[in-house]
Amino acid sequence: MKTENRKRKAEKSMRWTPALLFTFCLLLSAGGAAWAQSRDWEKEWNETLAGAKREGKVVVAGSPDPVMRNEIVPKFMSRFGIPVEFIAGRSSQIVARVATERSAGIYSIDIYLAGPDTTANTLYGDKLVDPLKPLLILPEVVDPAKWKTGKPWFIDPEERYVLRPFRSVANLLFINPDHVKPEEMRSSKDLLNPKWKGKISTEDPTTTGAGANLASRFLNQLGEEFVKRLYIDQKPVSTRERRQFTDWLARGTQPICLNCREDDVRPLQKEGFKILEIFELSDVAGAVNGSPWLLTLANKAPHPNAARLFANWMMSREGLEIYAKGYGSATLRTDVDESFLNPGNIPRPGANYFDDTDWKWVVKGRKETRSRVWKILKSR
Amino acid sequence: MRMPAASLPFPGLRVRLRAVHLAESLMLVFFAVVMGLPVLFLLWSSLNVAAPGKEAVYGLANWIRGFSDQGTLSALWMSFLLSVVRLIPAMILSVMVAWLIARTDMPGGNTLEFLCWFAYFIPDFPLVLAWILLLDPSFGFLNALAGALPFVEGPVFNPYSFWGIVWVHTSTNGIWFKVMLLTPVFRRLGASLEEAARVAGASNLVTLRRITLPVLAPMVLAVAALSLIRGLESFNTELLLGLPAGIYVYATRIYDYTRQEPPAFGEATALGSVFLLVLVVLSYFYWRYLRGKRFIVVTGQAYSTMRVKLGKWRYWALAGCLVYFAVMMILPLSFLLIGSFMRRYGFFDIASPFTVAHWRNLFMDAIFLSSLKNSLIIATATALAGIVLYSTVGYLVASRKSRGAELLDLFCWLPWVVPGILMSLGLLWLFLATPLRSVLYGSVWGIALAMTIKDSPVSTQAFKAAFLQLGPDLEEAARVTGASWGYTYRRILLPLVAPIAATVGLLNFGSALTSISTPVLLYSAQSRPLSILLMEYSFTGELERAAALGLLITLIISAMVLAGRRLGLKLTGS
Known part of the structure; x- marks a missing residue:
């Protein structure tokens, strides 16, 4: 009887063993993958950083912008030791400059911070940009939990080129x-x-x-x-x-x-x-918009590593919080302090807003x- | 000055003429490239009707769209009306003031001339705002003062009107520029003609009208033409004062096309071509008027610069000038100066309205020092290059009667008949198309070259007028004594045109410091000048800091004006 009981117990435990082993292996592999992934992004990040330092600078084009001039440029420099060259001008001036440069085979800009019209109709429309999505590697940037939209919001049809980090209620x-x-x-x-x-x-x-x-x-x-x-x-x-x-x-x-x-x-x-x-x-x-800018990566960027570094950092909590404070705009990140914002600028959950930066509206409807x-x- | 080859009395003269001919050809090629090609590029591009980024398709759609736009013709008419209405009184006043400063014994002439320089370079945007503070129907300071009078009901002044625009223009750029250009030419005028007129019993006014002005016609007409073109291109004041009253000018329409998204440079170029037409018409009349006439006032013979004695009228004249300067310059300038120290420009009724924060923030701006350094390099290079280049061009245009010289004269007008941002686009294209692009594009030298090109109309016309005043006997005397052309040019001609050279150099220096539209497509982070910083402040609504920077730029130019005038006077031996 005792022997039978022992046998039964042994059979029972034998039945569980593969499951336990499988679970253990699964946990081990998941942990290993996470560990390996962590090692991967760190490795990639460090390589990007080293490459960016070799490239020596990142060139960003956008509208004249005191937040960029007074806060982003010094902060990025102090964080990574890489200067940001900011080319400021009206959208029409930047577009004219880029188009003429490109017709002469010159590619001087790495990152565009532009409004929806210029971004959708010219930068994206004229194929002046490269996919940005594959270049986002910082865990705090790619982590879905860090975004109100469940992921970094690429608003172009392919969802790869045009990154929208802001969604504020606009004043009527x-x-x-x-x-x-x-x-x-x-x-x-x-x-x-x-x-x-x-x-x-x-x-x-x-x-x-x-x-x-x-x-x-x-x-x-x-x-x-x-x-x-x-x-x-x-x-x-x-x-x-x-x-x-x-x-x-x-x-x-x-x-x-x-x-x-x-x-x-x-x-x-x-x-x-x-x-x-x-x-x-x-x-x-009410209406929401993506002000102050949408972020895109210039194709044939002359400083690809520095551009990648800048884009990742700009989308991090630190980068976006500087802009959110400077412009009073609500970001799409979940971890950015919004206590300093005018509550009216923060979209109400569940409310139905007209989106002034909606892709179809910008490209066609408007x-x-x-x-x-x-x-x-x-x-x- | 040109002599037929058959009558050449000296063998060396043929060599000299060949050298001058070579110089003319080189200049013609140079200007055809740097001024003609960008314009051709713009005109050609304006025919491209394809969407941006798509394969080129050529047609007239941009031109048709530009000119068929409702309001274009009325805007053009309004521009002409405004330009002419403000040009006539401003020219009369400018000639009077320049004459008083340079040709009479009115005290304080040099100070008044300096004030003109100072006033010219004060940025016009905050100055227009100052006039709004003074004249606005609701809160204007002068309207409030007038309202306190018992017989006045309602606002007396309104800047948002046709006459308001004319008035503010007269203050911001009415006579300063013209006096700056006319005074050295008046000063160069020998007194012998005026003395002869007086001996014949002519009064001072009759002498001015019948003798002085006709002799100085090349410069007076050139200044009038330059002012007319500038007036047609002007839109800053009209943007601030005209739009609220529904007054649209032609340049505003061009401006709107250039800032569209995507920019409609084709339509803008089409509309800009009207300026080209105006230029051709003006050039024709200018050429017809000057043809066959002589304007020589400086010869190798007796030369006297004795001034007209005004007697007791000298103080009345000074008082008149001072009142004009006080109202048109000191009053708005005071508001501008105060504005740079205000927490919010023009708001006196807020708690503790004054602050030095804008000046402190300006100096603390991380890119201020590098921008200042870039600006000084650009401005100095532009001034020196302008003197060297345009003194040669001015000499060739004045001394040679060839088709080449006429063409050269025409080329030199082009940068002002093409709206600034379009010229900048044309130059960007040109720079990128040359093997020198690594040197020119994005560097201070590229911007300096662009600025030198941009200043060609005023520089060329000023030198041309100065050389037209010199008699050929000066050069001939030097040649007879064995002097080479280079030596003659350096030791005789250049000192005689030194006041104009100083004026041109300083004018170029100043406009290189203040111009925004020319460097905006050409600068890089390493070559960013102060004017771009000024644009950024204005664009982002930091008006007080922009006012502080504008004043600082004006002070730098004023210091240079003082130094330059000393140099000019030293060179002339005055």
């Missing part, structure tokens, strides 16, 4: 409450109140830029009649100088600003000016709608 408009009571600006109809005739400022909606983009959004959401009444009947005031908008807003000359930039308004608020941002109206849904806006407004 700003008001000076000394002149416009918040309750006077609840719905889009309030913008059409004759009381505000000549009191609204906007970037020129008949040229490319923020003015035309917002007008396109209005056309898309509110229709042609609204666009006509707002941009023609209300006689909004335009300028090409962004500082003038915020000065008008602060002084109350034009107390409703459709295209003031948040980084221009923030210093005014710090100075004690009572300026209110309005993110949405009852009949105009262009078409903008053409319709121009047709409507130029016939005035």
Whole structure:
């Protein structure tokens, strides 16, 4: 009996042994793979770093940018000992420069930090960029848990080229409450109140830029009649100088600003000016965008290792947090401190936003709608 | 100055003429390459109607689109109207001020001339904002003052209007540039003609109108033409003051095309071609007016620079100038200076409105020192190259009556008739197409060369006018005594045009420090000049720091002006 029992126990344990062995092996291999992977990325990272040091610099092109000039460049230098050369200019200037350089066989730029229009329609559209996705190796960058979107968000159709690290709720408009009571600006109809005739400022909606983009959004959401009444009947005031908008807003000359930039308004608020941002109206849904930039890797980058190093670091918590603080933009990382952000800029979970950096909208929808806006407004 | 070969009295003269002919040919080739090719490239590119990055397809679509755009013609008309309206009073005033400074015994002339230099290089963007602070209908300082008067109701001044733009233009670049160019030429005028007129009983004004101005016509007309072209190209002031009032100018439309995404350089070039047409028309009339006339005022004979005595009017004249300078320059400049020390430009009613933070931040900017060094190298190289190159061109254009010289004269106008950013694009293309691209592209030397090219209209016309004033007997006397052409040029001609050389050098120095559109496509991180830093500050809304940097640049130029004037005066022996 005892012998049988022992036999049964032995058979039972024999049945479990392969499973245990398998589990042990599995754990061992998983641990080994993780260990090996950790060793792999470290090895690759160190090789990239060494290569970047040999290359001596990384060349980044983008709009004039105080955060880049004052914070990113010195931080990257102190972190890796590699200087960042920042070529600043309007998108049109950068594009013209790159196109002419390339026609002469010169490739001087490593990384582009550009807005959605330039990135989607020119850099990606004209095939000036290389896939970036395979070059991301820092564990904190590739770790899905570190991203609100479950992974680094590549927004191009192939999901390899154009990396979007920001998603902030954009201001719809700003008001000076000394002149416009918040309750006077609840719905889009309030913008059409004759009381505000000549009191609204906007970037020129008949040229490319923020003015035309917002007008396109209005056309898309509110229709042609609204666009006509707002941009023609209300006689909004335009300028090409962004500082003038915020000065008008602060002084109350034009107390409703459709295209003031948040980084221009923030210093005014710090100075004690009572300026209110309005993110949405009852009949105009809030919008999110990818401001301040989308990141792409130039093809035939002259400093490929330095470019890879920069892209990885820029997407790290340290890199993005500097930008988030500098611009007040919400990043897509889960570990970036957002306590310093205006809560209104942080997208609400589950809320339905119009995405102004949506690929299809940027490539097709906005262009078409903008053409319709121009047709409507130029016939005035 | 050119002599027919058959009548050459000296065998050496043939060699000299061959050398001059060679110099002319070389210059013609050089300018055809550096000025003609970029323009041709732009014109050719404007015919490419394919989408960017796609294979070229040629057609007229860009041109049709540019000119069929609603508002283009009205904008062109507005530009002409604004240019002409502000040109006429500004020219009259400039001639008067230059005459008072250079030809009369009005006290303080040198100081006034220096102030013109100072005013010219003050960046116009913060200066326009200063005028807005003074004249805005809602909060303008002068409107508030006027409103305090019992008989005034509502705002008196409005900068956002046609006349507001004319007024602000008169302040920002109305007479300074013209006085700077005209004064040395007036100064060079020998007094013998004026003395003869006075002996014949002519009054000072009649002498100025009938004798002085006709003799100085080449420079006066050149300055008027330069000002007209600059007026047509101007858009900074119009962007700030015109748009709020719905006033669009032609240059704004070109500007809009260049900053589109993707940029529409084809349409911009098409619209820019109108400037080329204006240039051709102006050149024709200029050439017709000067044809067959002589403007020699400096000869080897008796030369007197005795000044016109104004008597008791000298103080009235000074008072008039001072009032003009005070209103047009000191008033907005004070606001600009104060603005650089304000926490927010123009906001006096915030708590503790003043700060030195913008100046401190400027000097603390990590790239400030390297940018300053680059700017000084670029500006010095541009000034020296400009003097050497354009004194030769000016001499050739003034002394030779060949087709080559006329063509050379025309080429030298091109950089100003092509909008800045387009010229920069053309030069970028040119630099990259040459074997010297490793030296020129992205280096301070490339930017200096581009700036030298960009300044060619004013430099050439200034030297040309100066050489037209010199009599041929000076050169001939030197030759008779055995002097080589190089020796004659160095020891006789150059000292005589030294004030103009100093003016051209300083003008080039200043514009190399302040120009943004030319270096913007050509700089690299190693060659970034101060003007690009200024652009970055303006672009990102750091207006106060931009004002501080603008003032600093103006101070650097002013120091150079003082030094340069001393050098110029020393060379002339004055």
